[in-house]
Amino acid sequence: MKLRRAVQYFGLSLLVAAFGLGMLRLFHVGGLGGEGGAHTLRIGHYQLESGAREALAAVIREYEALHPGRKVVQTAIPERVFPSWLRTQLVGGTPPDIIQLGRESTSFEDIYANYFEPIGSWLRQPNPYNATSFDPDSPLEAVPWINTFVDGLERGASYSGALMEHYGVPSTLFTTRVFYNRALLEEVQGDAPMPREFSEFVALCARIEAFARERNRLIVPIAGSKVNAPPLLQALFESQTQALFLNVDPLPMLRVSFFEFHGMNALRGRWSLDSPQLHAAFSAMREVGRHMSPGALQLERDDSLFLFSQGRAAFLVTGSQDARSLAEQCAFPLGVFAIPYPSPNDEKYGRFATGDVSEGAVTTQFVLGLTRDSRKKEEAIDFLRFLTSRRMNKLFAETARWLPVVVSVEPSEELAAFSPELEGYPPGPFFLAPGQSTKFLLETNLHTLLQTSGSVEDFLDAVRPGFESAIRADVMRSHHGNLRMTARVDSVLGARYWLGLRHGGERDRRHVLVTQIQATRELRKHRIDYELSILAAGAAEGAK
């Protein structure tokens, strides 16, 4: 009996201890982010590239020096686990005050709406850290904060079109470039200039292979991986097909905005795998893909970085965000040039080439948002203003060796090669990511195009049997996603209608925008329904 009582007391004491520890932990965590945290602001982000944390730390040091007593703590979370971490923090009610936006996985509108603070009212005011009292050369003193960013915060993770609110401010933008091993290429071709066009690039790749054979060295022209190969292959695909896709769509928009339109154009026979532009595109992809490291599409990003940094590959195609990491990891001097596209004069690929791709639509990055539960919203906004002021954006960009994003902050000379190219035709639909089914079909057969013994015909023969059903599956998936969003907007439109009645019957700008957004969605829905009915009628006729 005594033993039983002792066990009960022991169990109870364990429960009390656990409860006490839990409460202690709860208040401790709350204290870090809350009122008791001695003005400590917490930031969670996933930018683990070399230089990013150092750059943010440099800005934090300046901020803490300017505001004695305030403290800012950054926590970098690996990108792969960031979405899970984010959800846990938000649902658990213990998020940092500031969180990087852009990796919310699915239903980001729900996450923005429920857990982040709209910052539009702050954005419409000038940023006090752009005042001449803080930055004597500033031309942005009276400029609203929103207009101090190069893209006006129109794109990327800063703005939610569905919610019609701004939720974050960026610190940089990324562009894709070809990095090269300057020492190796000097060995191969002396001081000859770097290729500017596709044919020159392919010729140089062949020369590198010949050089490796002659010297019996293990060198490949391009370090490829499942992350680094697609941007190059995609660019070449677009160079041949962009005009085709724009011209076949019946809507006169000069862009194919939604995948289901693009897919429907294939189902209606407006383009096909046998279109000459696609043959040319696959041929160009094969030409460059053959010069990548063997099995490139099965390799991880780290594999290609390792190969390149070991001096065993001449080229690596990656984003400007890797510039500092590469400079630190590579023992040889680095060079950079833009992806070389086939020019209209190209003997083989000039027929369908339209020129360079514009990077004018490149989205801003490292977007930081304010969490709704933060008890230090004003302090957090103050830090975000500081971080994205002219002076601090320059410090951030120079420390990280990333591109600046604030108007009138020029990139340093070493970053000039990464500045976005604004001339050229707009990027088109993703070849390797139009939808899950098509992507899977193309990716699993890409080896028949890229391997030495492969060919365009082999690839098309492998893909053709499943192509229509894959496109159809993706069109329907996209169509159903659009239907779900259409249904969601009804609740919003009804609420805006009621709020309009409440405030004198006037429909504000947002009400107008919601109506227009829903009209665009319904056009998508009805057009696809109509074209599906034509396909069904055609199939029924064929069956007869």
Place this chain on the structure above:
Amino acid sequence: MTFSSLRSLFILSLCCAGAALTDRAAAAAGVASREQRLEEAFHDLTQYRFNRAELAFTDLAADPDWPLRRDALFGRALALLNTQPQTQDKVRLAEALFAEVRSVSAADNLGIGARYFSARLHQVHFQPADVARAREELLALGNDHPGHYLGQLAWVRLAFIELFAPGETEAKRAVFARYEALSLPWVDEHLSAVFHTVLGDATMVIFGDAARATVHYRKVVQNPEVRELTLVDALVRIGEAAHQAGVADVATDAYRQVLALSPRDPRAWFIRNRLAGLEGKTP
């Protein structure tokens, strides 16, 4: 002290801690009036916080004597369309709530709202959709209230349904003619812009008639309410449709306006090329 009394004390302390926390939260939130809570709940809907809004509307509608109970019912019906988990039972409940709102008056603003969204239930929210019934209810609403905002929005929805309905292309010409002849006293110009965009896009998709589509697209930009990206898109539509139809001066004018309004638009390169071609210059 016995084990059971200790256990009771512990549970009591947990309850007290919980109550204290709840009390603190309530105090922090402040006590909002019911009217304020109603407005906040509608604001939550605009921000996609459907579950939170639905809870508030349910609570507010619980008082049968509250003068704004009908508004709360309307809000709850809207919220139910998107609360998680989404079920058809909730859509049926929303239908019943809209009917209750309508039963008081089907002709005041809230009643007309309930009629419009009831029709939308059949068009969008019930699975499978009953488009015929949605069409019938939208047509009745459009005819009963041609001068009301939602009556006119009903005509826009009808245009989508009827113009893109499955059927022979030639048979659709009469439907198009009917909508082109529709003369509504638009209470809000942005509805007219949406209406003509629908007609223009449907003309392009179904008939590929760029000249006829250009007429509708030009009516969109005549509307002073059309601004920002919508205006740029509308101008691109005019430029491209007029270019296809061979109406060079209209295309040129539209392209120039796009470049002036949005020089960094990703399509600017194509537009400059088009313009250069029309003006006989090298881009």
